[in-house]
Amino acid sequence: MRPVLMRHALPRPVRQLVQRLYEDAKIRLALRTLRAAPPGYIPSADVIARLHRAWGNAGWAARSEYLDTMLSYAAQTAGPIVECGSGVTTFLLAAVAGRRAVEVVSLEHEPEWRDRVVRNLGGLPARVVLAPLRHGVDFDWYDSHDVPRGIALVICDGPPESTRGGRYGLLPILGSHLADSATILFDDANTDSGRLVLDKWTAHGWHVKRHGTFAIVSVGEPRHGAPPQRLSRVR
Numbered sequence: 001m002r003p004v005l006m007r008h009a010l011p012r013p014v015r016q017l018v019q020r021l022y023e024d025a026k027i028r029l030a031l032r033t034l035r036a037a038p039p040g041y042i043p044s045a046d047v048i049a050r051l052h053r054a055w056g057n058a059g060w061a062a063r064s065e066y067l068d069t070m071l072s073y074a075a076q077t078a079g080p081i082v083e084c085g086s087g088v089t090t091f092l093l094a095a096v097a098g099r100r101a102v103e104v105v106s107l108e109h110e111p112e113w114r115d116r117v118v119r120n121l122g123g124l125p126a127r128v129v130l131a132p133l134r135h136g137v138d139f140d141w142y143d144s145h146d147v148p149r150g151i152a153l154v155i156c157d158g159p160p161e162s163t164r165g166g167r168y169g170l171l172p173i174l175g176s177h178l179a180d181s182a183t184i185l186f187d188d189a190n191t192d193s194g195r196l197v198l199d200k201w202t203a204h205g206w207h208v209k210r211h212g213t214f215a216i217v218s219v220g221e222p223r224h225g226a227p228p229q230r231l232s233r234v235r
């Protein structure tokens, strides 16, 4: 019986529990292909779309061009990878990089959001760290000491746009944890907040290449040539 049919039959807490179990079951089903694929494979657009539908967070989840770029990098980096803002991207990073024994750490400030990601990972290798947003003088940023050093790749899709200072805090707080050749995939590069942050990072000496709604930021000299290419797709 679908949860919607039980709207008036059960007390609210029970309905919420059933709803949650139902949603989690859909997510785990969608994750099955990712788990079954050999490590290093990049999931097809179909597999990603299925996961997105199951996750059901259309307005907040990363767009496909950003995801494609993220997957190309994640499939080839030696890591570690740090993600700012968990969600569908966390499952994909865990499947494509975590299963190649690359360390994947995701920072998440919302306890309930973190719980939802963690309980659905089902053994996919990623660490989702609860990191509340801490007030700084000019900006807020994730409060966590649980971040690796020598980070090769940052998936910067959080904290939310409305955060004070936007995503600027990555530079002063995580800057010293980044490898010299680190790449930051910055989503929402075309918003007022995103533009401001990227301008400040550029003034600091980071190299920003814009690609519509996202940007590829190189901490050191940008490598010449095309970004890493797609390896292979799994259906």
Ligand SMILES: C[S@@+](CC[C@H](N)C(=O)[O-])C[C@H]1O[C@@H](n2cnc3c(N)ncnc32)[C@H](O)[C@@H]1O
Pocket (backbone or CB within 6 Å): 057, 060, 061, 062, 084, 085, 086, 087, 088, 089, 090, 108, 109, 110, 113, 157, 158, 159, 160
């Ligand atoms: C842009 S979302 C990150 C999404 C994630 N990278 C993905 O693609 O699925 C940034 C943050 O917004 C918060 N968030 C995500 N979905 C939300 C929602 N539906 N309502 C409120 N906050 C949400 C979470 O704390 C998340 O870390």
